[in-house]
Amino acid sequence: MAMDASEARALWRQAQTVCFDVDSTLSPDEGIDVLAAYAGVGEEVAALTRAAMGGAQRFEDAIAARLALIRPTPTMLEACLAAHPPRLTGGARSLVKALQRRGVEVHLVSGGFEPFVMPLARELGLPPEQVHANRFVFAETGVTLDPTSPTSASGGKAVAMQRLLDAGARRPLVMVGDGATDMEARPPADLAVGFGGVVVRPSVQARADWFVLTFAELETALEEDRGLSSPPPRKELTPSARRRTYRSAQQRNVAVVTSRPSNHLQR
Numbered sequence: 001m002a003m004d005a006s007e008a009r010a011l012w013r014q015a016q017t018v019c020f021d022v023d024s025t026l027s028p029d030e031g032i033d034v035l036a037a038y039a040g041v042g043e044e045v046a047a048l049t050r051a052a053m054g055g056a057q058r059f060e061d062a063i064a065a066r067l068a069l070i071r072p073t074p075t076m077l078e079a080c081l082a083a084h085p086p087r088l089t090g091g092a093r094s095l096v097k098a099l100q101r102r103g104v105e106v107h108l109v110s111g112g113f114e115p116f117v118m119p120l121a122r123e124l125g126l127p128p129e130q131v132h133a134n135r136f137v138f139a140e141t142g143v144t145l146d147p148t149s150p151t152s153a154s155g156g157k158a159v160a161m162q163r164l165l166d167a168g169a170r171r172p173l174v175m176v177g178d179g180a181t182d183m184e185a186r187p188p189a190d191l192a193v194g195f196g197g198v199v200v201r202p203s204v205q206a207r208a209d210w211f212v213l214t215f216a217e218l219e220t221a222l223e224e225d226r227g228l229s230s231p232p233p234r235k236e237l238t239p240s241a242r243r244r245t246y247r248s249a250q251q252r253n254v255a256v257v258t259s260r261p262s263n264h265l266q267r
């Protein structure tokens with residue numbers, strides 16, 4: 001499991017797909033806290049968050065308890081976003097651009113809320129297909145998270161990584177984040193980078209393959225191989241072209257599997 005620093009840096013330079021956590025990583029804020037403060041229950045929700053941190057509460061239960069206090073509505077969300085537009089952490093934009101110049105596909109993988117994540121994705125020039133966050137389901141009985149999003153439950157980041165791989169994401173696949181759930185994304189991710197630019201969590205520091213305090217560190221490290229053996233620039237497939245490629249690959253796989261018995265019979 002353990003990986004030394006030079007191995008981690010080498011994997012980082014070779015990365016083909018990089019996933020960023022959003023709350024307290026790509027953004028200095030925690031969307032749920034911003035929303036709770038806006039709804040006037042900031043203290044109560046913060047107390048629940050503190051209580052959840054030490055315990056063994058499942059992610060989905062912790063979120064449900066907090067949503068029951070916040071009672072978000074579409075109108076509240078809209079007003080909250082207008083009053084507190086989502087912010088990017090310093091150096092995030094530059095790092096994402098540097099990755100994109102290298103042909104790396106960047107995804108946002110967040111246990112947070114899609115309405116807070118989408119504006120950041122737009123600002124970074126990432127299409128909605130590269131955003132994996134939680135959608136609200138508004139019902140008369142209350143607000144829940146769409147259970148089809150992999151990050152709506154404990155262990156969700158690893159599930160999200162596996163889905164990306166199944167959909168044709170190229171390795172090395174890297175997860176960058178501030179939380180324990182981000183570190184749990186490896187495996188199937190090949191590298192877990194801990195980010196301490198907003199909050200330093202000792203457990204993450206201990207578990208991460210590589211722990212950084214700034215995005216600039218990550219951007220600088222990308223250039224370390226310059227002049228040595230830089231790989232040829234890769235042609236980036238658009239998400240729709242990727243889906244087409246994947247669909248045809250899937251069809252090929254299905255064809256191989258279903259035709260095997262008859263081939264066998266013919267022999």
Ligand SMILES: [Mg+2]
Nearest residue numbers: 021023024179
């Ligand atoms: Mg986070």
